[in-house]
Amino acid sequence: MDVLEMTRRRHGELVVVSLAGEVDVDNASQVRQCLGEAVEIHGPRLVVDLTALTFIDTTGLGVLVRQLADLRARDGSMALVAPDGQVLRRLRRTNLAPLFPIYDTLSQALD
Numbered sequence: 001m002d003v004l005e006m007t008r009r010r011h012g013e014l015v016v017v018s019l020a021g022e023v024d025v026d027n028a029s030q031v032r033q034c035l036g037e038a039v040e041i042h043g044p045r046l047v048v049d050l051t052a053l054t055f056i057d058t059t060g061l062g063v064l065v066r067q068l069a070d071l072r073a074r075d076g077s078m079a080l081v082a083p084d085g086q087v088l089r090r091l092r093r094t095n096l097a098p099l100f101p102i103y104d105t106l107s108q109a110l111d
Contacts (some may be wrong), residue, residue: 002013009014010036011110015042020052023060031060035067044076047109050087079109
């Protein structure tokens with residue numbers, strides 16, 4: 001099993017949270033906390049980079065959807081970086097992809 005790695009950094013008015021490894025029921029609360037802290041510290045404009053994520057289950061998807069709803073309630077925004085792969089396919093299969101702006105690369109999301 002891949003270990004989850006999370007990093008966050010500020011990029012202008014945006015905060016970028018990068019997730020690598022796997023997000024599942026065992027670590028979804030850590031992801032929720034990381035995203036929440038990023039927004040509290042850096043503001044309501046969030047980019048979540050899923051490029052290095054190898055797996056996400058429905059619990060992890062739920063964390064992303066809840067964070068998006070929280071941000072929208074605060075007039076914030078959230079975009080995902082999810083190049084073609086397992087994570088993007090899972091977003092599409094669960095009909096969640098239309099909820100998010102999704103970019104192929106981080107540089108596209110930051111423009």
